[in-house]
Amino acid sequence: MRDSELAEIRKLPLFCSMAEENFHVLTHAAYDQTFPAQVQLIEEGAVADFLHVVVEGSVELFADWQGRETTMAVVPPVSTFILAASIMDAPYLMSARTLGRTRIILLPSVNLRTMFQTDPNFAMATISELAASYRSVVRHTKNLKLRTARERLAAYLLTHATSGRRGASFTLPVEKRLLASFLGVTPESLSRLMKSLQDFGVNVDGQRITITDPSALAKIAILSPQMDGPDSNGVTTGIGLPDVNLEPKESPKYPIKTIKEAKLSLF
Amino acid sequence: MRDSELAEIRKLPLFCSMAEENFHVLTHAAYDQTFPAQVQLIEEGAVADFLHVVVEGSVELFADWQGRETTMAVVPPVSTFILAASIMDAPYLMSARTLGRTRIILLPSVNLRTMFQTDPNFAMATISELAASYRSVVRHTKNLKLRTARERLAAYLLTHATSGRRGASFTLPVEKRLLASFLGVTPESLSRLMKSLQDFGVNVDGQRITITDPSALAKIAILSPQMDGPDSNGVTTGIGLPDVNLEPKESPKYPIKTIKEAKLSLF
DNA sequence: TATCCGATTTGACACAGATCAATTTGTGCG
């Protein structure tokens, strides 16, 4: 394993506060593997022998039942996934597959569990991570139960458009079919919903989304800190999709109201 | 606070492994309050100053947005709720109200957080509790995304009918409107769904449910350990409803196939 | 550059569940 990667992992909230020596113990027993695209890393139901860390590429967490399948999250680098299963030495609740060429560090679960006893800081970091993950899923569940599909899409676009500091144009971090599945709709529906939001200040050009009128969108997707986050602390490991790529166009095609203005009225 | 209650709380997975002295520290600063029915204990968005423990009665956790409301869980005695928010000193993501006369113990969050540093066993118990809670919500989310309303109801009935040791008759642990909301449907829909399951070996008489043909029901709601649990460990604090009251009738009105037989083919 | 294959879009249609309104049932309380 390269030092540069170790350094990246070390910076994660889960590991940054633990003793250097303990970090070495943990990573010494680790495996480093690179996979091509569309490789299934984890089969739901299998026992969680490893905590996974994505260092390059990204991983889709999904679940299936009776031939149906749904995307639960997309994990970007550098972050961990399936922490809860590793800790409990329990079967995975979700399957995982690579999206594109992906590099994964595997930390044996058994080392993890002994480390709680050894390093109080690590235990504390784990608690924070799990609490944040839990809250993230609760938010997602509220989203699914309280909002219609269109409202979920509007909320998604609005939160991500405003997650960066300025600029109303960004590219979706994942394919639309994944976004659709994450939001709990079919790709066909997502396509139609996108179109229906054009009347509310959303311009779609392939993967590129431009929010021309955030305040119009905010009327559909009234954001709430309890549903749309973020949590004060910066843990990102919960259920969700990677942050969008904020790339304000040099010369915007469409009239753009300031995001700042819209942001003020969001919550 | 009465000793008998303290003893009950002490038995909870979260507290049973910590040092006696530390448990005293934690509970010494605690408040003990009794509320009538339908009192809102927690307003979503408020800061989580206390960890709550239900010792008598029960509490509904719910969320609302734009005039819509949904039941997230019903917490039976004796168990804790909103652990994650307390730990993170973050705003509650869910509101809470009493169902019937309810007695609550309030443990100051700040004591909780210092206790992690002091008592490694308590830190470890917290980790387990959070991991289990996380997995519980993930299951619920899968349930919502992968199953239709009818399948969710069938799965619910089947899981709870078989959670006890034998007997296919039980009373619902909560009002039907709460069950409906938890399952993500309107009360009207739940009523119709119940009726539609009569053709599949479900008999409804008010709060009393009798499963006359588990195998027929199992064809609709194919259970999966990754969605319907339970987790190997016995933590129950996650998102869900209280266990049903299993009360086999003395002389069953309806022909009942053995549950044992059905159980074998469930997973 | 031409080709191929999956992602996306579009259209027609079906259906699960919601909504609204009206009873009926059940239940706690005076």
Add this chain to the structure above:
DNA sequence: CGCACAAATTGATCTGTGTCAAATCGGATA
């Protein structure tokens, strides 16, 4: 014992979203 009110049911109707099928679009490869 019976009133009062909420829970539950039933019916009629509406609508959001899924399904199926058929184009397009777009990006990777030869």
